[in-house]
Amino acid sequence: xxxxxxLAAARDEFATHGWAGTTLRAIARSADVDPALIYHYFGSxxxxxxxxxxxxxxxxxGVAATWNTAPDELGSALLxxxxxxxxxxxxxxxxxxxxxxxAHEESTREKLRRIVEGSLxxxxxxxxxxxxxxxxxxxxxxxxxxxxxxxxxxRVEPIASMTDDELVGAVAPNLQRYVEGELTAEPTSQHVD
Numbered sequence: 001x002x003x004x005x006x007l008a009a010a011r012d013e014f015a016t017h018g019w020a021g022t023t024l025r026a027i028a029r030s031a032d033v034d035p036a037l038i039y040h041y042f043g044s045x046x047x048x049x050x051x052x053x054x055x056x057x058x059x060x061x062g063v064a065a066t067w068n069t070a071p072d073e074l075g076s077a078l079l080x081x082x083x084x085x086x087x088x089x090x091x092x093x094x095x096x097x098x099x100x101x102x103a104h105e106e107s108t109r110e111k112l113r114r115i116v117e118g119s120l121x122x123x124x125x126x127x128x129x130x131x132x133x134x135x136x137x138x139x140x141x142x143x144x145x146x147x148x149x150x151x152x153x154x155r156v157e158p159i160a161s162m163t164d165d166e167l168v169g170a171v172a173p174n175l176q177r178y179v180e181g182e183l184t185a186e187p188t189s190q191h192v193d
Contacts, residue, residue: 006028011096012030012097019104055091074175079171086152099149121133126179
């Protein structure tokens with residue numbers, strides 16, 4: 001499908017060159033299509049950027065469903081969802097494009113913020129009140145986004161080559177602490193003799 005080829009090329013171009021450095025001609029050349037087809041399918045460069053950085057609804061639905069997992073299994077379930085999303089041929093490239101493009105393009109950064117606050121954190125039922133829910137789900141999201149950057153974007157070893165089970169064993173307990181554990185430590189007094 002031509003629109004799919006255009007989207008794939010656009011994700012790579014926007015992630016690599018940013019908004020200002022990406023041209024529709026370069027995207028068309030990479031997708032091996034006439035530039036007029038970009039306007040036909042997406043209307044404008046802005047429309048193409050929006051389409052290229054919009055996660056599939058099935059992923060957003062999967063995130064919402066996973067937040068309904070039993071609390072004692074939630075850390076592991078969220079992490080496995082993230083790992084499977086990045087391995088997915090449709091979802092992974094969109095997530096990569098969003099993270100990389102958001103670093104230097106304000107409208108995508110705002111979209112990423114809305115996705116994280118609304119779809120990743122907003123559906124959480126954790127915590128004793130709204131602030132506690134936001135803190136807990138925010139810490140979980142920050143850990144998973146950091147892991148995604150290390151593993152899938154920067155490909156830092158040994159994180160990049162660890163198996164999913166190794167990562168779940170190492171990281172899920174930290175996420176689980178954000179689900180159920182105490183988040184504030186009692187201040188320690190410093191005694192000076």
